[in-house]
Amino acid sequence: MATKTELSVSVGTPAEEAGLKPFKVTLNIRRYNPETGDEAFWQDFDVELYATDRVLDALHKIKWEQDGSLAFRRSCAHGVCGSDAMRINGRNRLACKTLIKDLDITQPIYVEAIKGLPLEKDLIVDMEPFFESFREVQPFLVSNTPPAGGRERLQSIAERERFDDTTKCILCAACTTSCPVFWTDGQYFGPAAIVNAHRFIFDSRDENAAARLEILNDKEGVWRCRTTFNCTDACPRGIQVTKAIAEVKAAVVRGRP
Amino acid sequence: MSTVIENPRSPYTRPARKKRRFNIEKWAWLFMRGSGVILVFLIFGHLFFNLMLGEGIRAIDFGFVGGKLANPFWQWWDVLMLWLALIHGGNGMRTVINDYVTGQKLRPFILWTLFAIVAILIVLGTLVTFTFDPCPITENIELLPSFCNA
Ligand code: SF4
Ligand code: FES
Numbered sequence: 549m550a551t552k553t554e555l556s557v558s559v560g561t562p563a564e565e566a567g568l569k570p571f572k573v574t575l576n577i578r579r580y581n582p583e584t585g586d587e588a589f590w591q592d593f594d595v596e597l598y599a600t601d602r603v604l605d606a607l608h609k610i611k612w613e614q615d616g617s618l619a620f621r622r623s624c625a626h627g628v629c630g631s632d633a634m635r636i637n638g639r640n641r642l643a644c645k646t647l648i649k650d651l652d653i654t655q656p657i658y659v660e661a662i663k664g665l666p667l668e669k670d671l672i673v674d675m676e677p678f679f680e681s682f683r684e685v686q687p688f689l690v691s692n693t694p695p696a697g698g699r700e701r702l703q704s705i706a707e708r709e710r711f712d713d714t715t716k717c718i719l720c721a722a723c724t725t726s727c728p729v730f731w732t733d734g735q736y737f738g739p740a741a742i743v744n745a746h747r748f749i750f751d752s753r754d755e756n757a758a759a760r761l762e763i764l765n766d767k768e769g770v771w772r773c774r775t776t777f778n779c780t781d782a783c784p785r786g787i788q789v790t791k792a793i794a795e796v797k798a799a800v801v802r803g804r805p
Numbered sequence: 806m807s808t809v810i811e812n813p814r815s816p817y818t819r820p821a822r823k824k825r826r827f828n829i830e831k832w833a834w835l836f837m838r839g840s841g842v843i844l845v846f847l848i849f850g851h852l853f854f855n856l857m858l859g860e861g862i863r864a865i866d867f868g869f870v871g872g873k874l875a876n877p878f879w880q881w882w883d884v885l886m887l888w889l890a891l892i893h894g895g896n897g898m899r900t901v902i903n904d905y906v907t908g909q910k911l912r913p914f915i916l917w918t919l920f921a922i923v924a925i926l927i928v929l930g931t932l933v934t935f936t937f938d939p940c941p942i943t944e945n946i947e948l949l950p951s952f953c954n955a
Contacts, residue, residue, distance in 0.1 A: 733907050735822060768822055771830035774900070800831060 563598040570596040573653045575606055577618070578660035579670050588667065592656060599649040603636055603659065607643060607671075620671035627784060630720030634671050635660045640722035640782035662725035664734060678721045681737045685745035685763055690756035707752040714747040714792050716785040723779035723789050729772050736772045737764065739779035739789045746792040749805050757805045765800045773797070833896050840889045847886045867950055871939030880934050887930040895923040 563570075572594055580588035595609045604622055611618045622632040625644045632643040637651060637658050651657055665673040695701045717740065724730050724738035745764055749757045764770045770793055779789035799805050856862050873879040898919055906912040940953035 729904055732904050765828075765831055766822070767825060767828045767830050769830075771834050772904075774904075797834070801835065 561598075563600055568598050568600075570598050571653070573597045573606065573648060574656040575603075575610065576656040576658045577607075577610075577670070578658075579618075580661075580667055581617075582669055590658075597648050599647070601648045602644055603634075603641075603646045603648065603651075603657065604632060604643040606648065606657075607659070618671075619669040628718065630718035630784075633662055633720040633722040633725070633784075635662055640726040642720060642722070642784040645784050662721060664725045664727075664731045665721070673725075675721060677734060678724055678738065678740065679719075681724075681741040682719065682744055685737070685741050685760055686756060687744040687748065689748060689751065689754050690759075691753060692755055701753040703752055710752070711747050711750040713787050714743045714750075716787055717743050717747070718785060719744075720784060722782040722784060723787075726778040726782040728776060728778065729774060735768045737766070737769055739773075739793060742770060742773075742793050742796055743787060743789055746796050749796060749799060757799075758803075761796070761800050761803070761805075764796060770797045770800060833899075837893060837896060840893045844886070844889050844893060847882065847889070851882070851886060867939065868952055871937070871950075874934060874937045875939075884931055884934050887934070888927060891923050891927050891930075895919060 573596075574592055574594050576590050576592045578588055579591045593610045593614055595606050595614075597606055597609070604625060607618065607620055607622075611620075620632065620634070620643070622644060623629040624631075627642055627645040630642070633640055634643055635641075635658075636643065636646055640662055643659070648657075659671065661667055661671045661673050665675060665677060668674050691701070719740060721740060723743070724740045727736070727739055729736045730738050742764060745760045748754045749760050773790070773793045775790055775794070777790050779793075780787075780791070783789050855865060874883070899916060902912065902915050902919065906915055940949055943949065
């Protein structure tokens, strides 16, 4: 632990203070610059990292110390905002939740933008098609009846439990952009939209489940899911995405949640 | 010297999802589940009867098949298997085509070809199962199998 130091003394990172030795890691990053009009290409960077560092720290080091033109999104840096989903060694992960020690660093770490959405620059994609599908499933509580006694809408623990898993979504798009059906023509609503529909379809306070089920009973809705389980594997929040989709399928067949 | 510099913020446009009033996807999905379960029973029943019972595989010859196709029970068994297997497989192929063929002209063409193949096989198969006669009336007696006593 860092002891109290005078302000003038420069304090290292906790790893440095603990006397840990950094090691060299190679990152292979897929770069793309729309302004040159050139094709995307792979570029490798060597960075000194600690085992406790994350891929996001490596990207920061590259951007701050080696190449300031590297473009990527991040905001919270702690797995809450969902802005830094990327393909790390071929799997969709949040850069801020992927520890270097969990990767095989005897080989370069491959980092590229998530697939299936239009690439804007380096690791940044246009998320608009993703959010468009999200908005289409009406991801908000709809109720036309006033709450009992004009107070809050009560819900039992069991009723809340029903959709607990899908409330955890941070809209990072890791699931949708890991889905091979979404990659083909981008018409499929995608796992994230279905997860967020699930969150309201099974909410006992909501009264618009029928409309959402109708929206997802589309040719591009739940029926395009092939239960590949890529989405469940990709979700940084551990949401059982494929299970949620299966529950929505069953609800569409029943015609009610 | 006039180069058009595209607006870097020009929004990406995805072709709008077509609104359909009716689609068969739900029924196709349910059919796959139902037919899959029935097919497991039909196919393993078929294999067990043909390959395990009695003399097993050595019993299969023209006469064995002819005998089976003369029995209404096996006729219906086989026809059911034929229809379910072809529609089940055809629908599976349809989803594969929808997933992988993105050409707007190519996709309907392949889908119709698939539909035609499935339809022809179903019609021919059904026809043969119900009208098969191992001993047709013919001039060329030597073409007939030995068990047909003319
Ligand atoms: S379901 Fe998981 S992977 Fe998909 S957008 Fe939400 S948090 Fe991200
Ligand atoms: S930066 Fe917010 S989730 Fe990774």
